[in-house]
Amino acid sequence: MPPLASSASTTLLRACTRQALPSARTAVTAVSLQRRARSSEASTGSSFESPFGRSTENQSTLKIPSFKKYLSKNGETTNKVFSYFMAGSMGLVTAVGAKATVHDFLVNMSASADVLAQAKVEVALNAIPEGKNVIIKWRGKPVFIRHRTAAEIQEAEETKWEGFRDPQPDSDRVKKPEWLVMLGVCTHLGCVPIGEAGDYGGWFCPCHGSHYDISGRVRRGPAPLNLEVPAYDFPADGTLVIG
Numbered sequence: 005m006p007p008l009a010s011s012a013s014t015t016l017l018r019a020c021t022r023q024a025l026p027s028a029r030t031a032v033t034a035v036s037l038q039r040r041a042r043s044s045e046a047s048t049g050s051s052f053e054s055p056f057g058r059s060t061e062n063q064s065t066l067k068i069p070s071f072k073k074y075l076s077k078n079g080e081t082t083n084k085v086f087s088y089f090m091a092g093s094m095g096l097v098t099a100v101g102a103k104a105t106v107h108d109f110l111v112n113m114s115a116s117a118d119v120l121a122q123a124k125v126e127v128a129l130n131a132i133p134e135g136k137n138v139i140i141k142w143r144g145k146p147v148f149i150r151h152r153t154a155a156e157i158q159e160a161e162e163t164k165w166e167g168f169r170d171p172q173p174d175s176d177r178v179k180k181p182e183w184l185v186m187l188g189v190c191t192h193l194g195c196v197p198i199g200e201a202g203d204y205g206g207w208f209c210p211c212h213g214s215h216y217d218i219s220g221r222v223r224r225g226p227a228p229l230n231l232e233v234p235a236y237d238f239p240a241d242g243t244l245v246i247g
């Protein structure tokens with residue numbers, strides 16, 4: 005065969021192949037789709053079997069369950085007695101616990117023994133001569149104790165007190181006329197006045213110049229009140245207890 009004829013047949017063969025290839029691909033795709041469709045049908049056609057079986061009843065969620073098996077076998081009275089007993093017992097236990105708690109709290113807050121020991125001070129009056137002052141410490145404050153003479157008592161009682169800044173008769177400031185007991189704290193700003201000084205023969209506060217008489221009443225200066233008289237008593241003759 006001549007070379008020209010061979011070349012022509014090769015070209016013709018290639019052209020036929022190009023035209024036949026798309027149709028072959030289309031055929032392969034169609035077969036693949038058919039297989040997938042069959043496989044999908046097979047999967048959807050199968051049914052799931054539950055191992056617990058199927059519930060055929062249409063159960064309502066509003067159905068109230070029965071608690072009959074929990075009911076007590078005893079009578080109503082027996083149950084009430086038991087309930088009341090339990091409630092009463094718990095109330096009693098709670099009350100006892102609350103009382104113990106409050107008691108412990110109050111004991112904890114009360115003053116200790118050393119503080120209580122300082123609450124009262126006992127003074128032997130026989131050691132204080134007439135016409136003399138003694139200063140003792142009570143609850144951290146000075147206390148003046150004056151053994152007054154008869155002349156001082158007479159002066160304190162006869163003084164016209166109605167016009168004083170803090171009017172007070174001498175009888176309201178003493179339990180026994182010969183014993184004057186007062187806090188040694190100036191009622192102006194808290195200085196300690198000096199005894200047997202001032203214009204009235206009583207006490208004088210040098211801080212701002214307040215004068216107190218022989219009954220401890222303010223007579224001059226900026227102090228607004230008389231010297232304070234603390235709580236005291238004479239439990240026995242010659243004994244003074246302050247506090």
Ligand code: FES
Nearest residue numbers: 190192193209212
């Ligand atoms: S503190 Fe005594 S007069 Fe002021």
